[in-house]
Amino acid sequence: MTSFEYIVINSNNIQIGNGEVSCISQELKGSITIPNTIESKTVTVLGKYAFDGCNISSIILPDTITAINDYCFRNCRVENFSAPTSLVKLGNYAFSTAFIRSADFSMTKIEKFGGxxxxxxxxxxxxxxPETLTEIPVWFCKRCAFLENLKITKNIISIGASSFIDCYRLKYITSESPFFIVFEGVVYNQDFSVMHIYPSNCSTELLPTVRSISSIKAFSGADLEIFTLKIKIKNVGPSLFRRCPNIKRIDLRCGNFKSLPSGSFASCPLLTELYLPDSIENINSRSITDCPLLNTLYLPMSLKIVDQEGVVYSNITEVYYCGITDVEGILLASVKVHVTPQYALRKFMGRTPVDTNYQCESSICEFVYPDVYKCQSVAQCGYLTSQISKSFIYVFILM
Known part of the structure; x- marks a missing residue:
């Protein structure tokens, strides 16, 4: 029988591991089974770091375990995990950087993971x-590069920020929850005013009812090459186009949000052209980062401030500006600035323009007023999308 390092929590309960040492025994290998009792006391907790880095391939837990603490299976080689029915807590980083392939919590009564x-x-x-789950925590599956399927169970009412960012292979999503509606593969909120998750293999247009894009996943990891926004998005979260492996051109001129959050365009290795919304006033720290081929940036007339580290680890060589006033911030000496004939100042962001004849391009935006378009069901939403998009098209000339 395998012996385990453990501590006595109280007169009735045992914790596996002392909560301080990574991997309770380097001798643990292969398949192991945790007993339900030790010294006539019930084993109820897997301690912090208990199997961190352990070379075990599978583990069977008794239906007495109520808590799996922080980092318990980090870097562990267990590939398939079935949670015991008694489990109520899964701690921070419990399976982070682990070799796990499949995790099944369906037999538990967990409402919130607790980490x-x-x-x-x-x-x-x-x-x-489990069907009892009400919340998916923040950063829950960030950078799970092999996650392909996701089922949102019926009682989930909240999914935390960045829960599924950088999930490059997340293609198939279903939902039983009335709070998360899947339409043409894309996950929206109840009234289709918020887009939450855009799957990696998708190319569909956003519904014209969308006013916000949340930070659950947004377009992170999407397999798009060119993206043109056609509706008036008012709010976006961080990591909007984070780690999109094939994106080359992004045109957001139809957007109506004022601030560009951190990580909005991060680690997009093939991105070369970026058009920002005409409404943008602030480019915050590291809004645009680690896009090595990004050489052309189009700045709107509304822009007021570019953070000192707003654009980093990118190779901007050409900046095109549609406004008539200078912007707070300094461009690198190697950047060539193009402005319109209406720009009367000698310098823009510390650089002397090389071209004063730039003509701002126009853009066509489809816009539907919120009070015109109300979806009561997915079927109705699909019908109204096609009908209203035909009937209510507004052309905005962005100068």
Whole structure:
């Protein structure tokens, strides 16, 4: 019988591991089974770091375990995990950077996992949630590059920020929850005013009812090459186009948001052209970062401030500006600035323009007023999308 390092929590309960040492025993290999009792006391907790880095391939837990603490299976080689029915807590980074492929919580009664970042950077391909679950934590599956399927169970009412960012292979999403509606593969909120998750293999247009894009996943990891926004989005979260492997051109001129959050365009290796919304006033720290081929940036007339680190680890060589006033911030000496004939100042962001004859391009935006378009069902939403898009098209000439 395998012996385990453990501590006595109280007169009735045992914790596996002391909560301080990574991997309770380097001798643990292959398949192991955790007993339900030790010294006539019930084993109820897997301690912090208990199997962190352990070379075990599978583990069977008794139906007495109520908590799996922080970092418990981090870097662990367990590939398939079935949670015991008694489990109520899954701690921070519990399976982060682990070799886990499948995680099944369907037999538990968990409502909230009680931690965050549980599966970040793991090899997870499939996860099954219990029907009792009400929340998915923040950063839950960030950078789960092999996750392909996701089922949102019926009682989930909240999904935390960045829960599924950088999930490059997330293609198939279903939802039983009335709070998350899947239409043409894309996940929206109840009234289709918020877009939450855009799957990696998708190319569909956003519904014209959308006014916000949340930070659950947004377009992160999407397999798009060219994206043109055609509706008046008012709010966006961080990591809007984070780690999109094939995106080359992004045109957001139809957007109506004023601030560009951190990480909006991050680690897009093929991105070369970026058009920002005409409404943008602030480019915040690291809004545009690690896009090595990004050489052309189009700045709107509304822009007021570019943070000192607003654009970093990119190779901007050409900046085109549609406004008539200078913008707070300094461009690199190597950047060539193009302005319109209406720009009367000698310098723009510290650089002397090389061209004063730039003509701002026009853009066509489709816009539907919120009070015109109200979806009561997915079917109705699909019908109204086609009908109203035909009837209510407004052309905005962006100068």
């Amino acid at each position: 965050v970042v549980q599966f970040a950077d793991s090899l997870l391909t499939n996860i099954t949630f």
